[in-house]
Amino acid sequence: MAPHATQGNLLYLAMITERVPILPRFIPSHIGPDALDIPFGHVFDVARLSKAIGLPILEWDQVKDVNSTVVDELGCWAVWPVVSEEDIPPRGSFNIDQLKLGTIHSPLST
Numbered sequence: 001m002a003p004h005a006t007q008g009n010l011l012y013l014a015m016i017t018e019r020v021p022i023l024p025r026f027i028p029s030h031i032g033p034d035a036l037d038i039p040f041g042h043v044f045d046v047a048r049l050s051k052a053i054g055l056p057i058l059e060w061d062q063v064k065d066v067n068s069t070v071v072d073e074l075g076c077w078a079v080w081p082v083v084s085e086e087d088i089p090p091r092g093s094f095n096i097d098q099l100k101l102g103t104i105h106s107p108l109s110t
Helices: 005-017 046-053 094-098
Strands: 072-078 101-107
Touching: 005 046, 094 101
Parallel strands: 072 101
Antiparallel strands: none
């Protein structure tokens, strides 16, 4: 079973920028809308993945309490508007609300 494309993109970006990826909880959306999210490491072998890509990997549960109500501001690069031919805002994500993040997007230079 392969990670969702978002996690794959996150891992690739971490590899090319030599940064530590922080993987969000796994959302088994293929089961249905009522499926509960679970720690990524309950589905995937994070230690093996870390060894394979040569980078440490963290999970959000290691960084922030999943029951926290505190909204943390997080700076992000807005990749989607740069690669799109249309003038559209950055894409949203269920994980942003779930993790209680306030995202501030900065455009990438082309």
